[in-house]
Amino acid sequence: MRHAARDYSLTPLNIYWEVTQACALACRHCRASAMPDAHPRQLSHEEGVAFIRQIPQFGDPMPTLILTGGDPLERHDLLPLIDEARRLGVDVSITPAATGALTKEVLATLAAHGVSGLGLSLDGSTAERHDAIRGIRGTYERTLAAIGWAGELGLPVQVNTLVTAGTAADIPAVYELLESMPLTRWSLFFLISVGRGTLLEPLSPRDGEEFMAWVHKISSAAPFVVATTEAPSYRRVAIEQMRAAGLTAEQTRRSRVARSFGVRDGHGVMFVSHLGEICPAGFLPIPVGDVRTDSIVEVYRDAPLFKSLHDPRQLTGRCHHCQHQQICGGSRARAYAAHGDPLAEDPFCPHIPPHYTRTPQPVEAAR
Numbered sequence: 001m002r003h004a005a006r007d008y009s010l011t012p013l014n015i016y017w018e019v020t021q022a023c024a025l026a027c028r029h030c031r032a033s034a035m036p037d038a039h040p041r042q043l044s045h046e047e048g049v050a051f052i053r054q055i056p057q058f059g060d061p062m063p064t065l066i067l068t069g070g071d072p073l074e075r076h077d078l079l080p081l082i083d084e085a086r087r088l089g090v091d092v093s094i095t096p097a098a099t100g101a102l103t104k105e106v107l108a109t110l111a112a113h114g115v116s117g118l119g120l121s122l123d124g125s126t127a128e129r130h131d132a133i134r135g136i137r138g139t140y141e142r143t144l145a146a147i148g149w150a151g152e153l154g155l156p157v158q159v160n161t162l163v164t165a166g167t168a169a170d171i172p173a174v175y176e177l178l179e180s181m182p183l184t185r186w187s188l189f190f191l192i193s194v195g196r197g198t199l200l201e202p203l204s205p206r207d208g209e210e211f212m213a214w215v216h217k218i219s220s221a222a223p224f225v226v227a228t229t230e231a232p233s234y235r236r237v238a239i240e241q242m243r244a245a246g247l248t249a250e251q252t253r254r255s256r257v258a259r260s261f262g263v264r265d266g267h268g269v270m271f272v273s274h275l276g277e278i279c280p281a282g283f284l285p286i287p288v289g290d291v292r293t294d295s296i297v298e299v300y301r302d303a304p305l306f307k308s309l310h311d312p313r314q315l316t317g318r319c320h321h322c323q324h325q326q327i328c329g330g331s332r333a334r335a336y337a338a339h340g341d342p343l344a345e346d347p348f349c350p351h352i353p354p355h356y357t358r359t360p361q362p363v364e365a366a367r
């Protein structure tokens with residue numbers, strides 16, 4: 001509920017820091033195209049600490065710092081970085097890779113250092129399906145074990161699941177698997193064609209609508225929050241379904257899905273790369289600043305790209321004319337991947353706003 005009072009044009013909800021690109025896995029959809037070793041110019045410990053010390057300058061409520069990668073466990077100074085964030089009162093979550101380095105002891109250490117959330121990826125209902133995407137056998141078993149360990153340690157877990165044309169039919173079986181597990185949140189990530197993700201096929205807009213209708217159907221009875229990543233048009237689908245079911249505007253406003261209203265790439269989200277580049281999102285890799293030299297607060301509030309992303313009236317195509325632009329605004333990352341323009345319409349959404357008479361913007365490029 002604390003999210004409701006936040007002005008996303010002033011303060012992001014989440015800052016994602018890619019602490020390293022080093023990772024032992026070779027996931028087929030990796031945004032980072034992660035490598036076995038760290039880049040020689042990745043942020044040093046001192047530079048990382050200096051960046052973390054900027055976060056409180058956003059004021060209260062502060063963003064949550066989400067340590068991602070690569071594999072954050074590959075950073076040898078991970079615990080001192082977490083300690084510094086916690087010392088400043090910054091909430092820290094982490095998304096480790098499911099390698100042999102991810103043990104119950106490591107999770108217990110992270111919890112003891114004040115990490116308040118764990119993000120794990122589960123992309124298939126069977127070892128064969130999951131490991132085929134993750135690139136290494138054994139990650140399925142380790143992921144399920146880590147979910148169980150986190151449950152025993154009282155560490156809240158979010159599971160992230162990739163949605164593509166090839167995985168969508170298996171997602172109901174993933175849900176059945178997760179239903180009995182100690183999750184707080186299940187986030188369905190709709191493929192963006194960047195990094196290694198260009199090798200996979202995204203869902204078509206029509207199949208996406210059907211899939212999102214299923215997501216909304218199961219979300220009300222799910223024992224955890226069900227959310228989407230890079231599919232803000234799910235909010236429109238959910239609203240349409242709630243209206244059709246006779247819910248009032250107030251009931252819609254108080255629904256679980258309403259907690260994400262308004263958040264989109266660069267608006268509620270900021271990404272810092274392993275090299276210190278400040279981008280609107282991990283899947284929107286347009287650097288507009290550098291934490292080594294720039295104020296993250298000034299970049300987030302005043303850099304022209306962030307200012308455009310804070311203002312949905314600057315969107316173009318159907319998103320510009322859409323009655324849902326304030327709560328949705330489309331995936332800016334997918335717009336950039338498809339059109340080369342982060343303010344273009346989201347090609348995954350088939351919605352035609354009332355009175356909109358032009359044809360959808362042509363998709364020019366798959367980056």
Ligand code: SF4
Nearest residue numbers: 319322328329330349
């Ligand atoms: S047209 Fe754009 S703003 Fe409207 S629902 Fe679709 S993606 Fe969202």
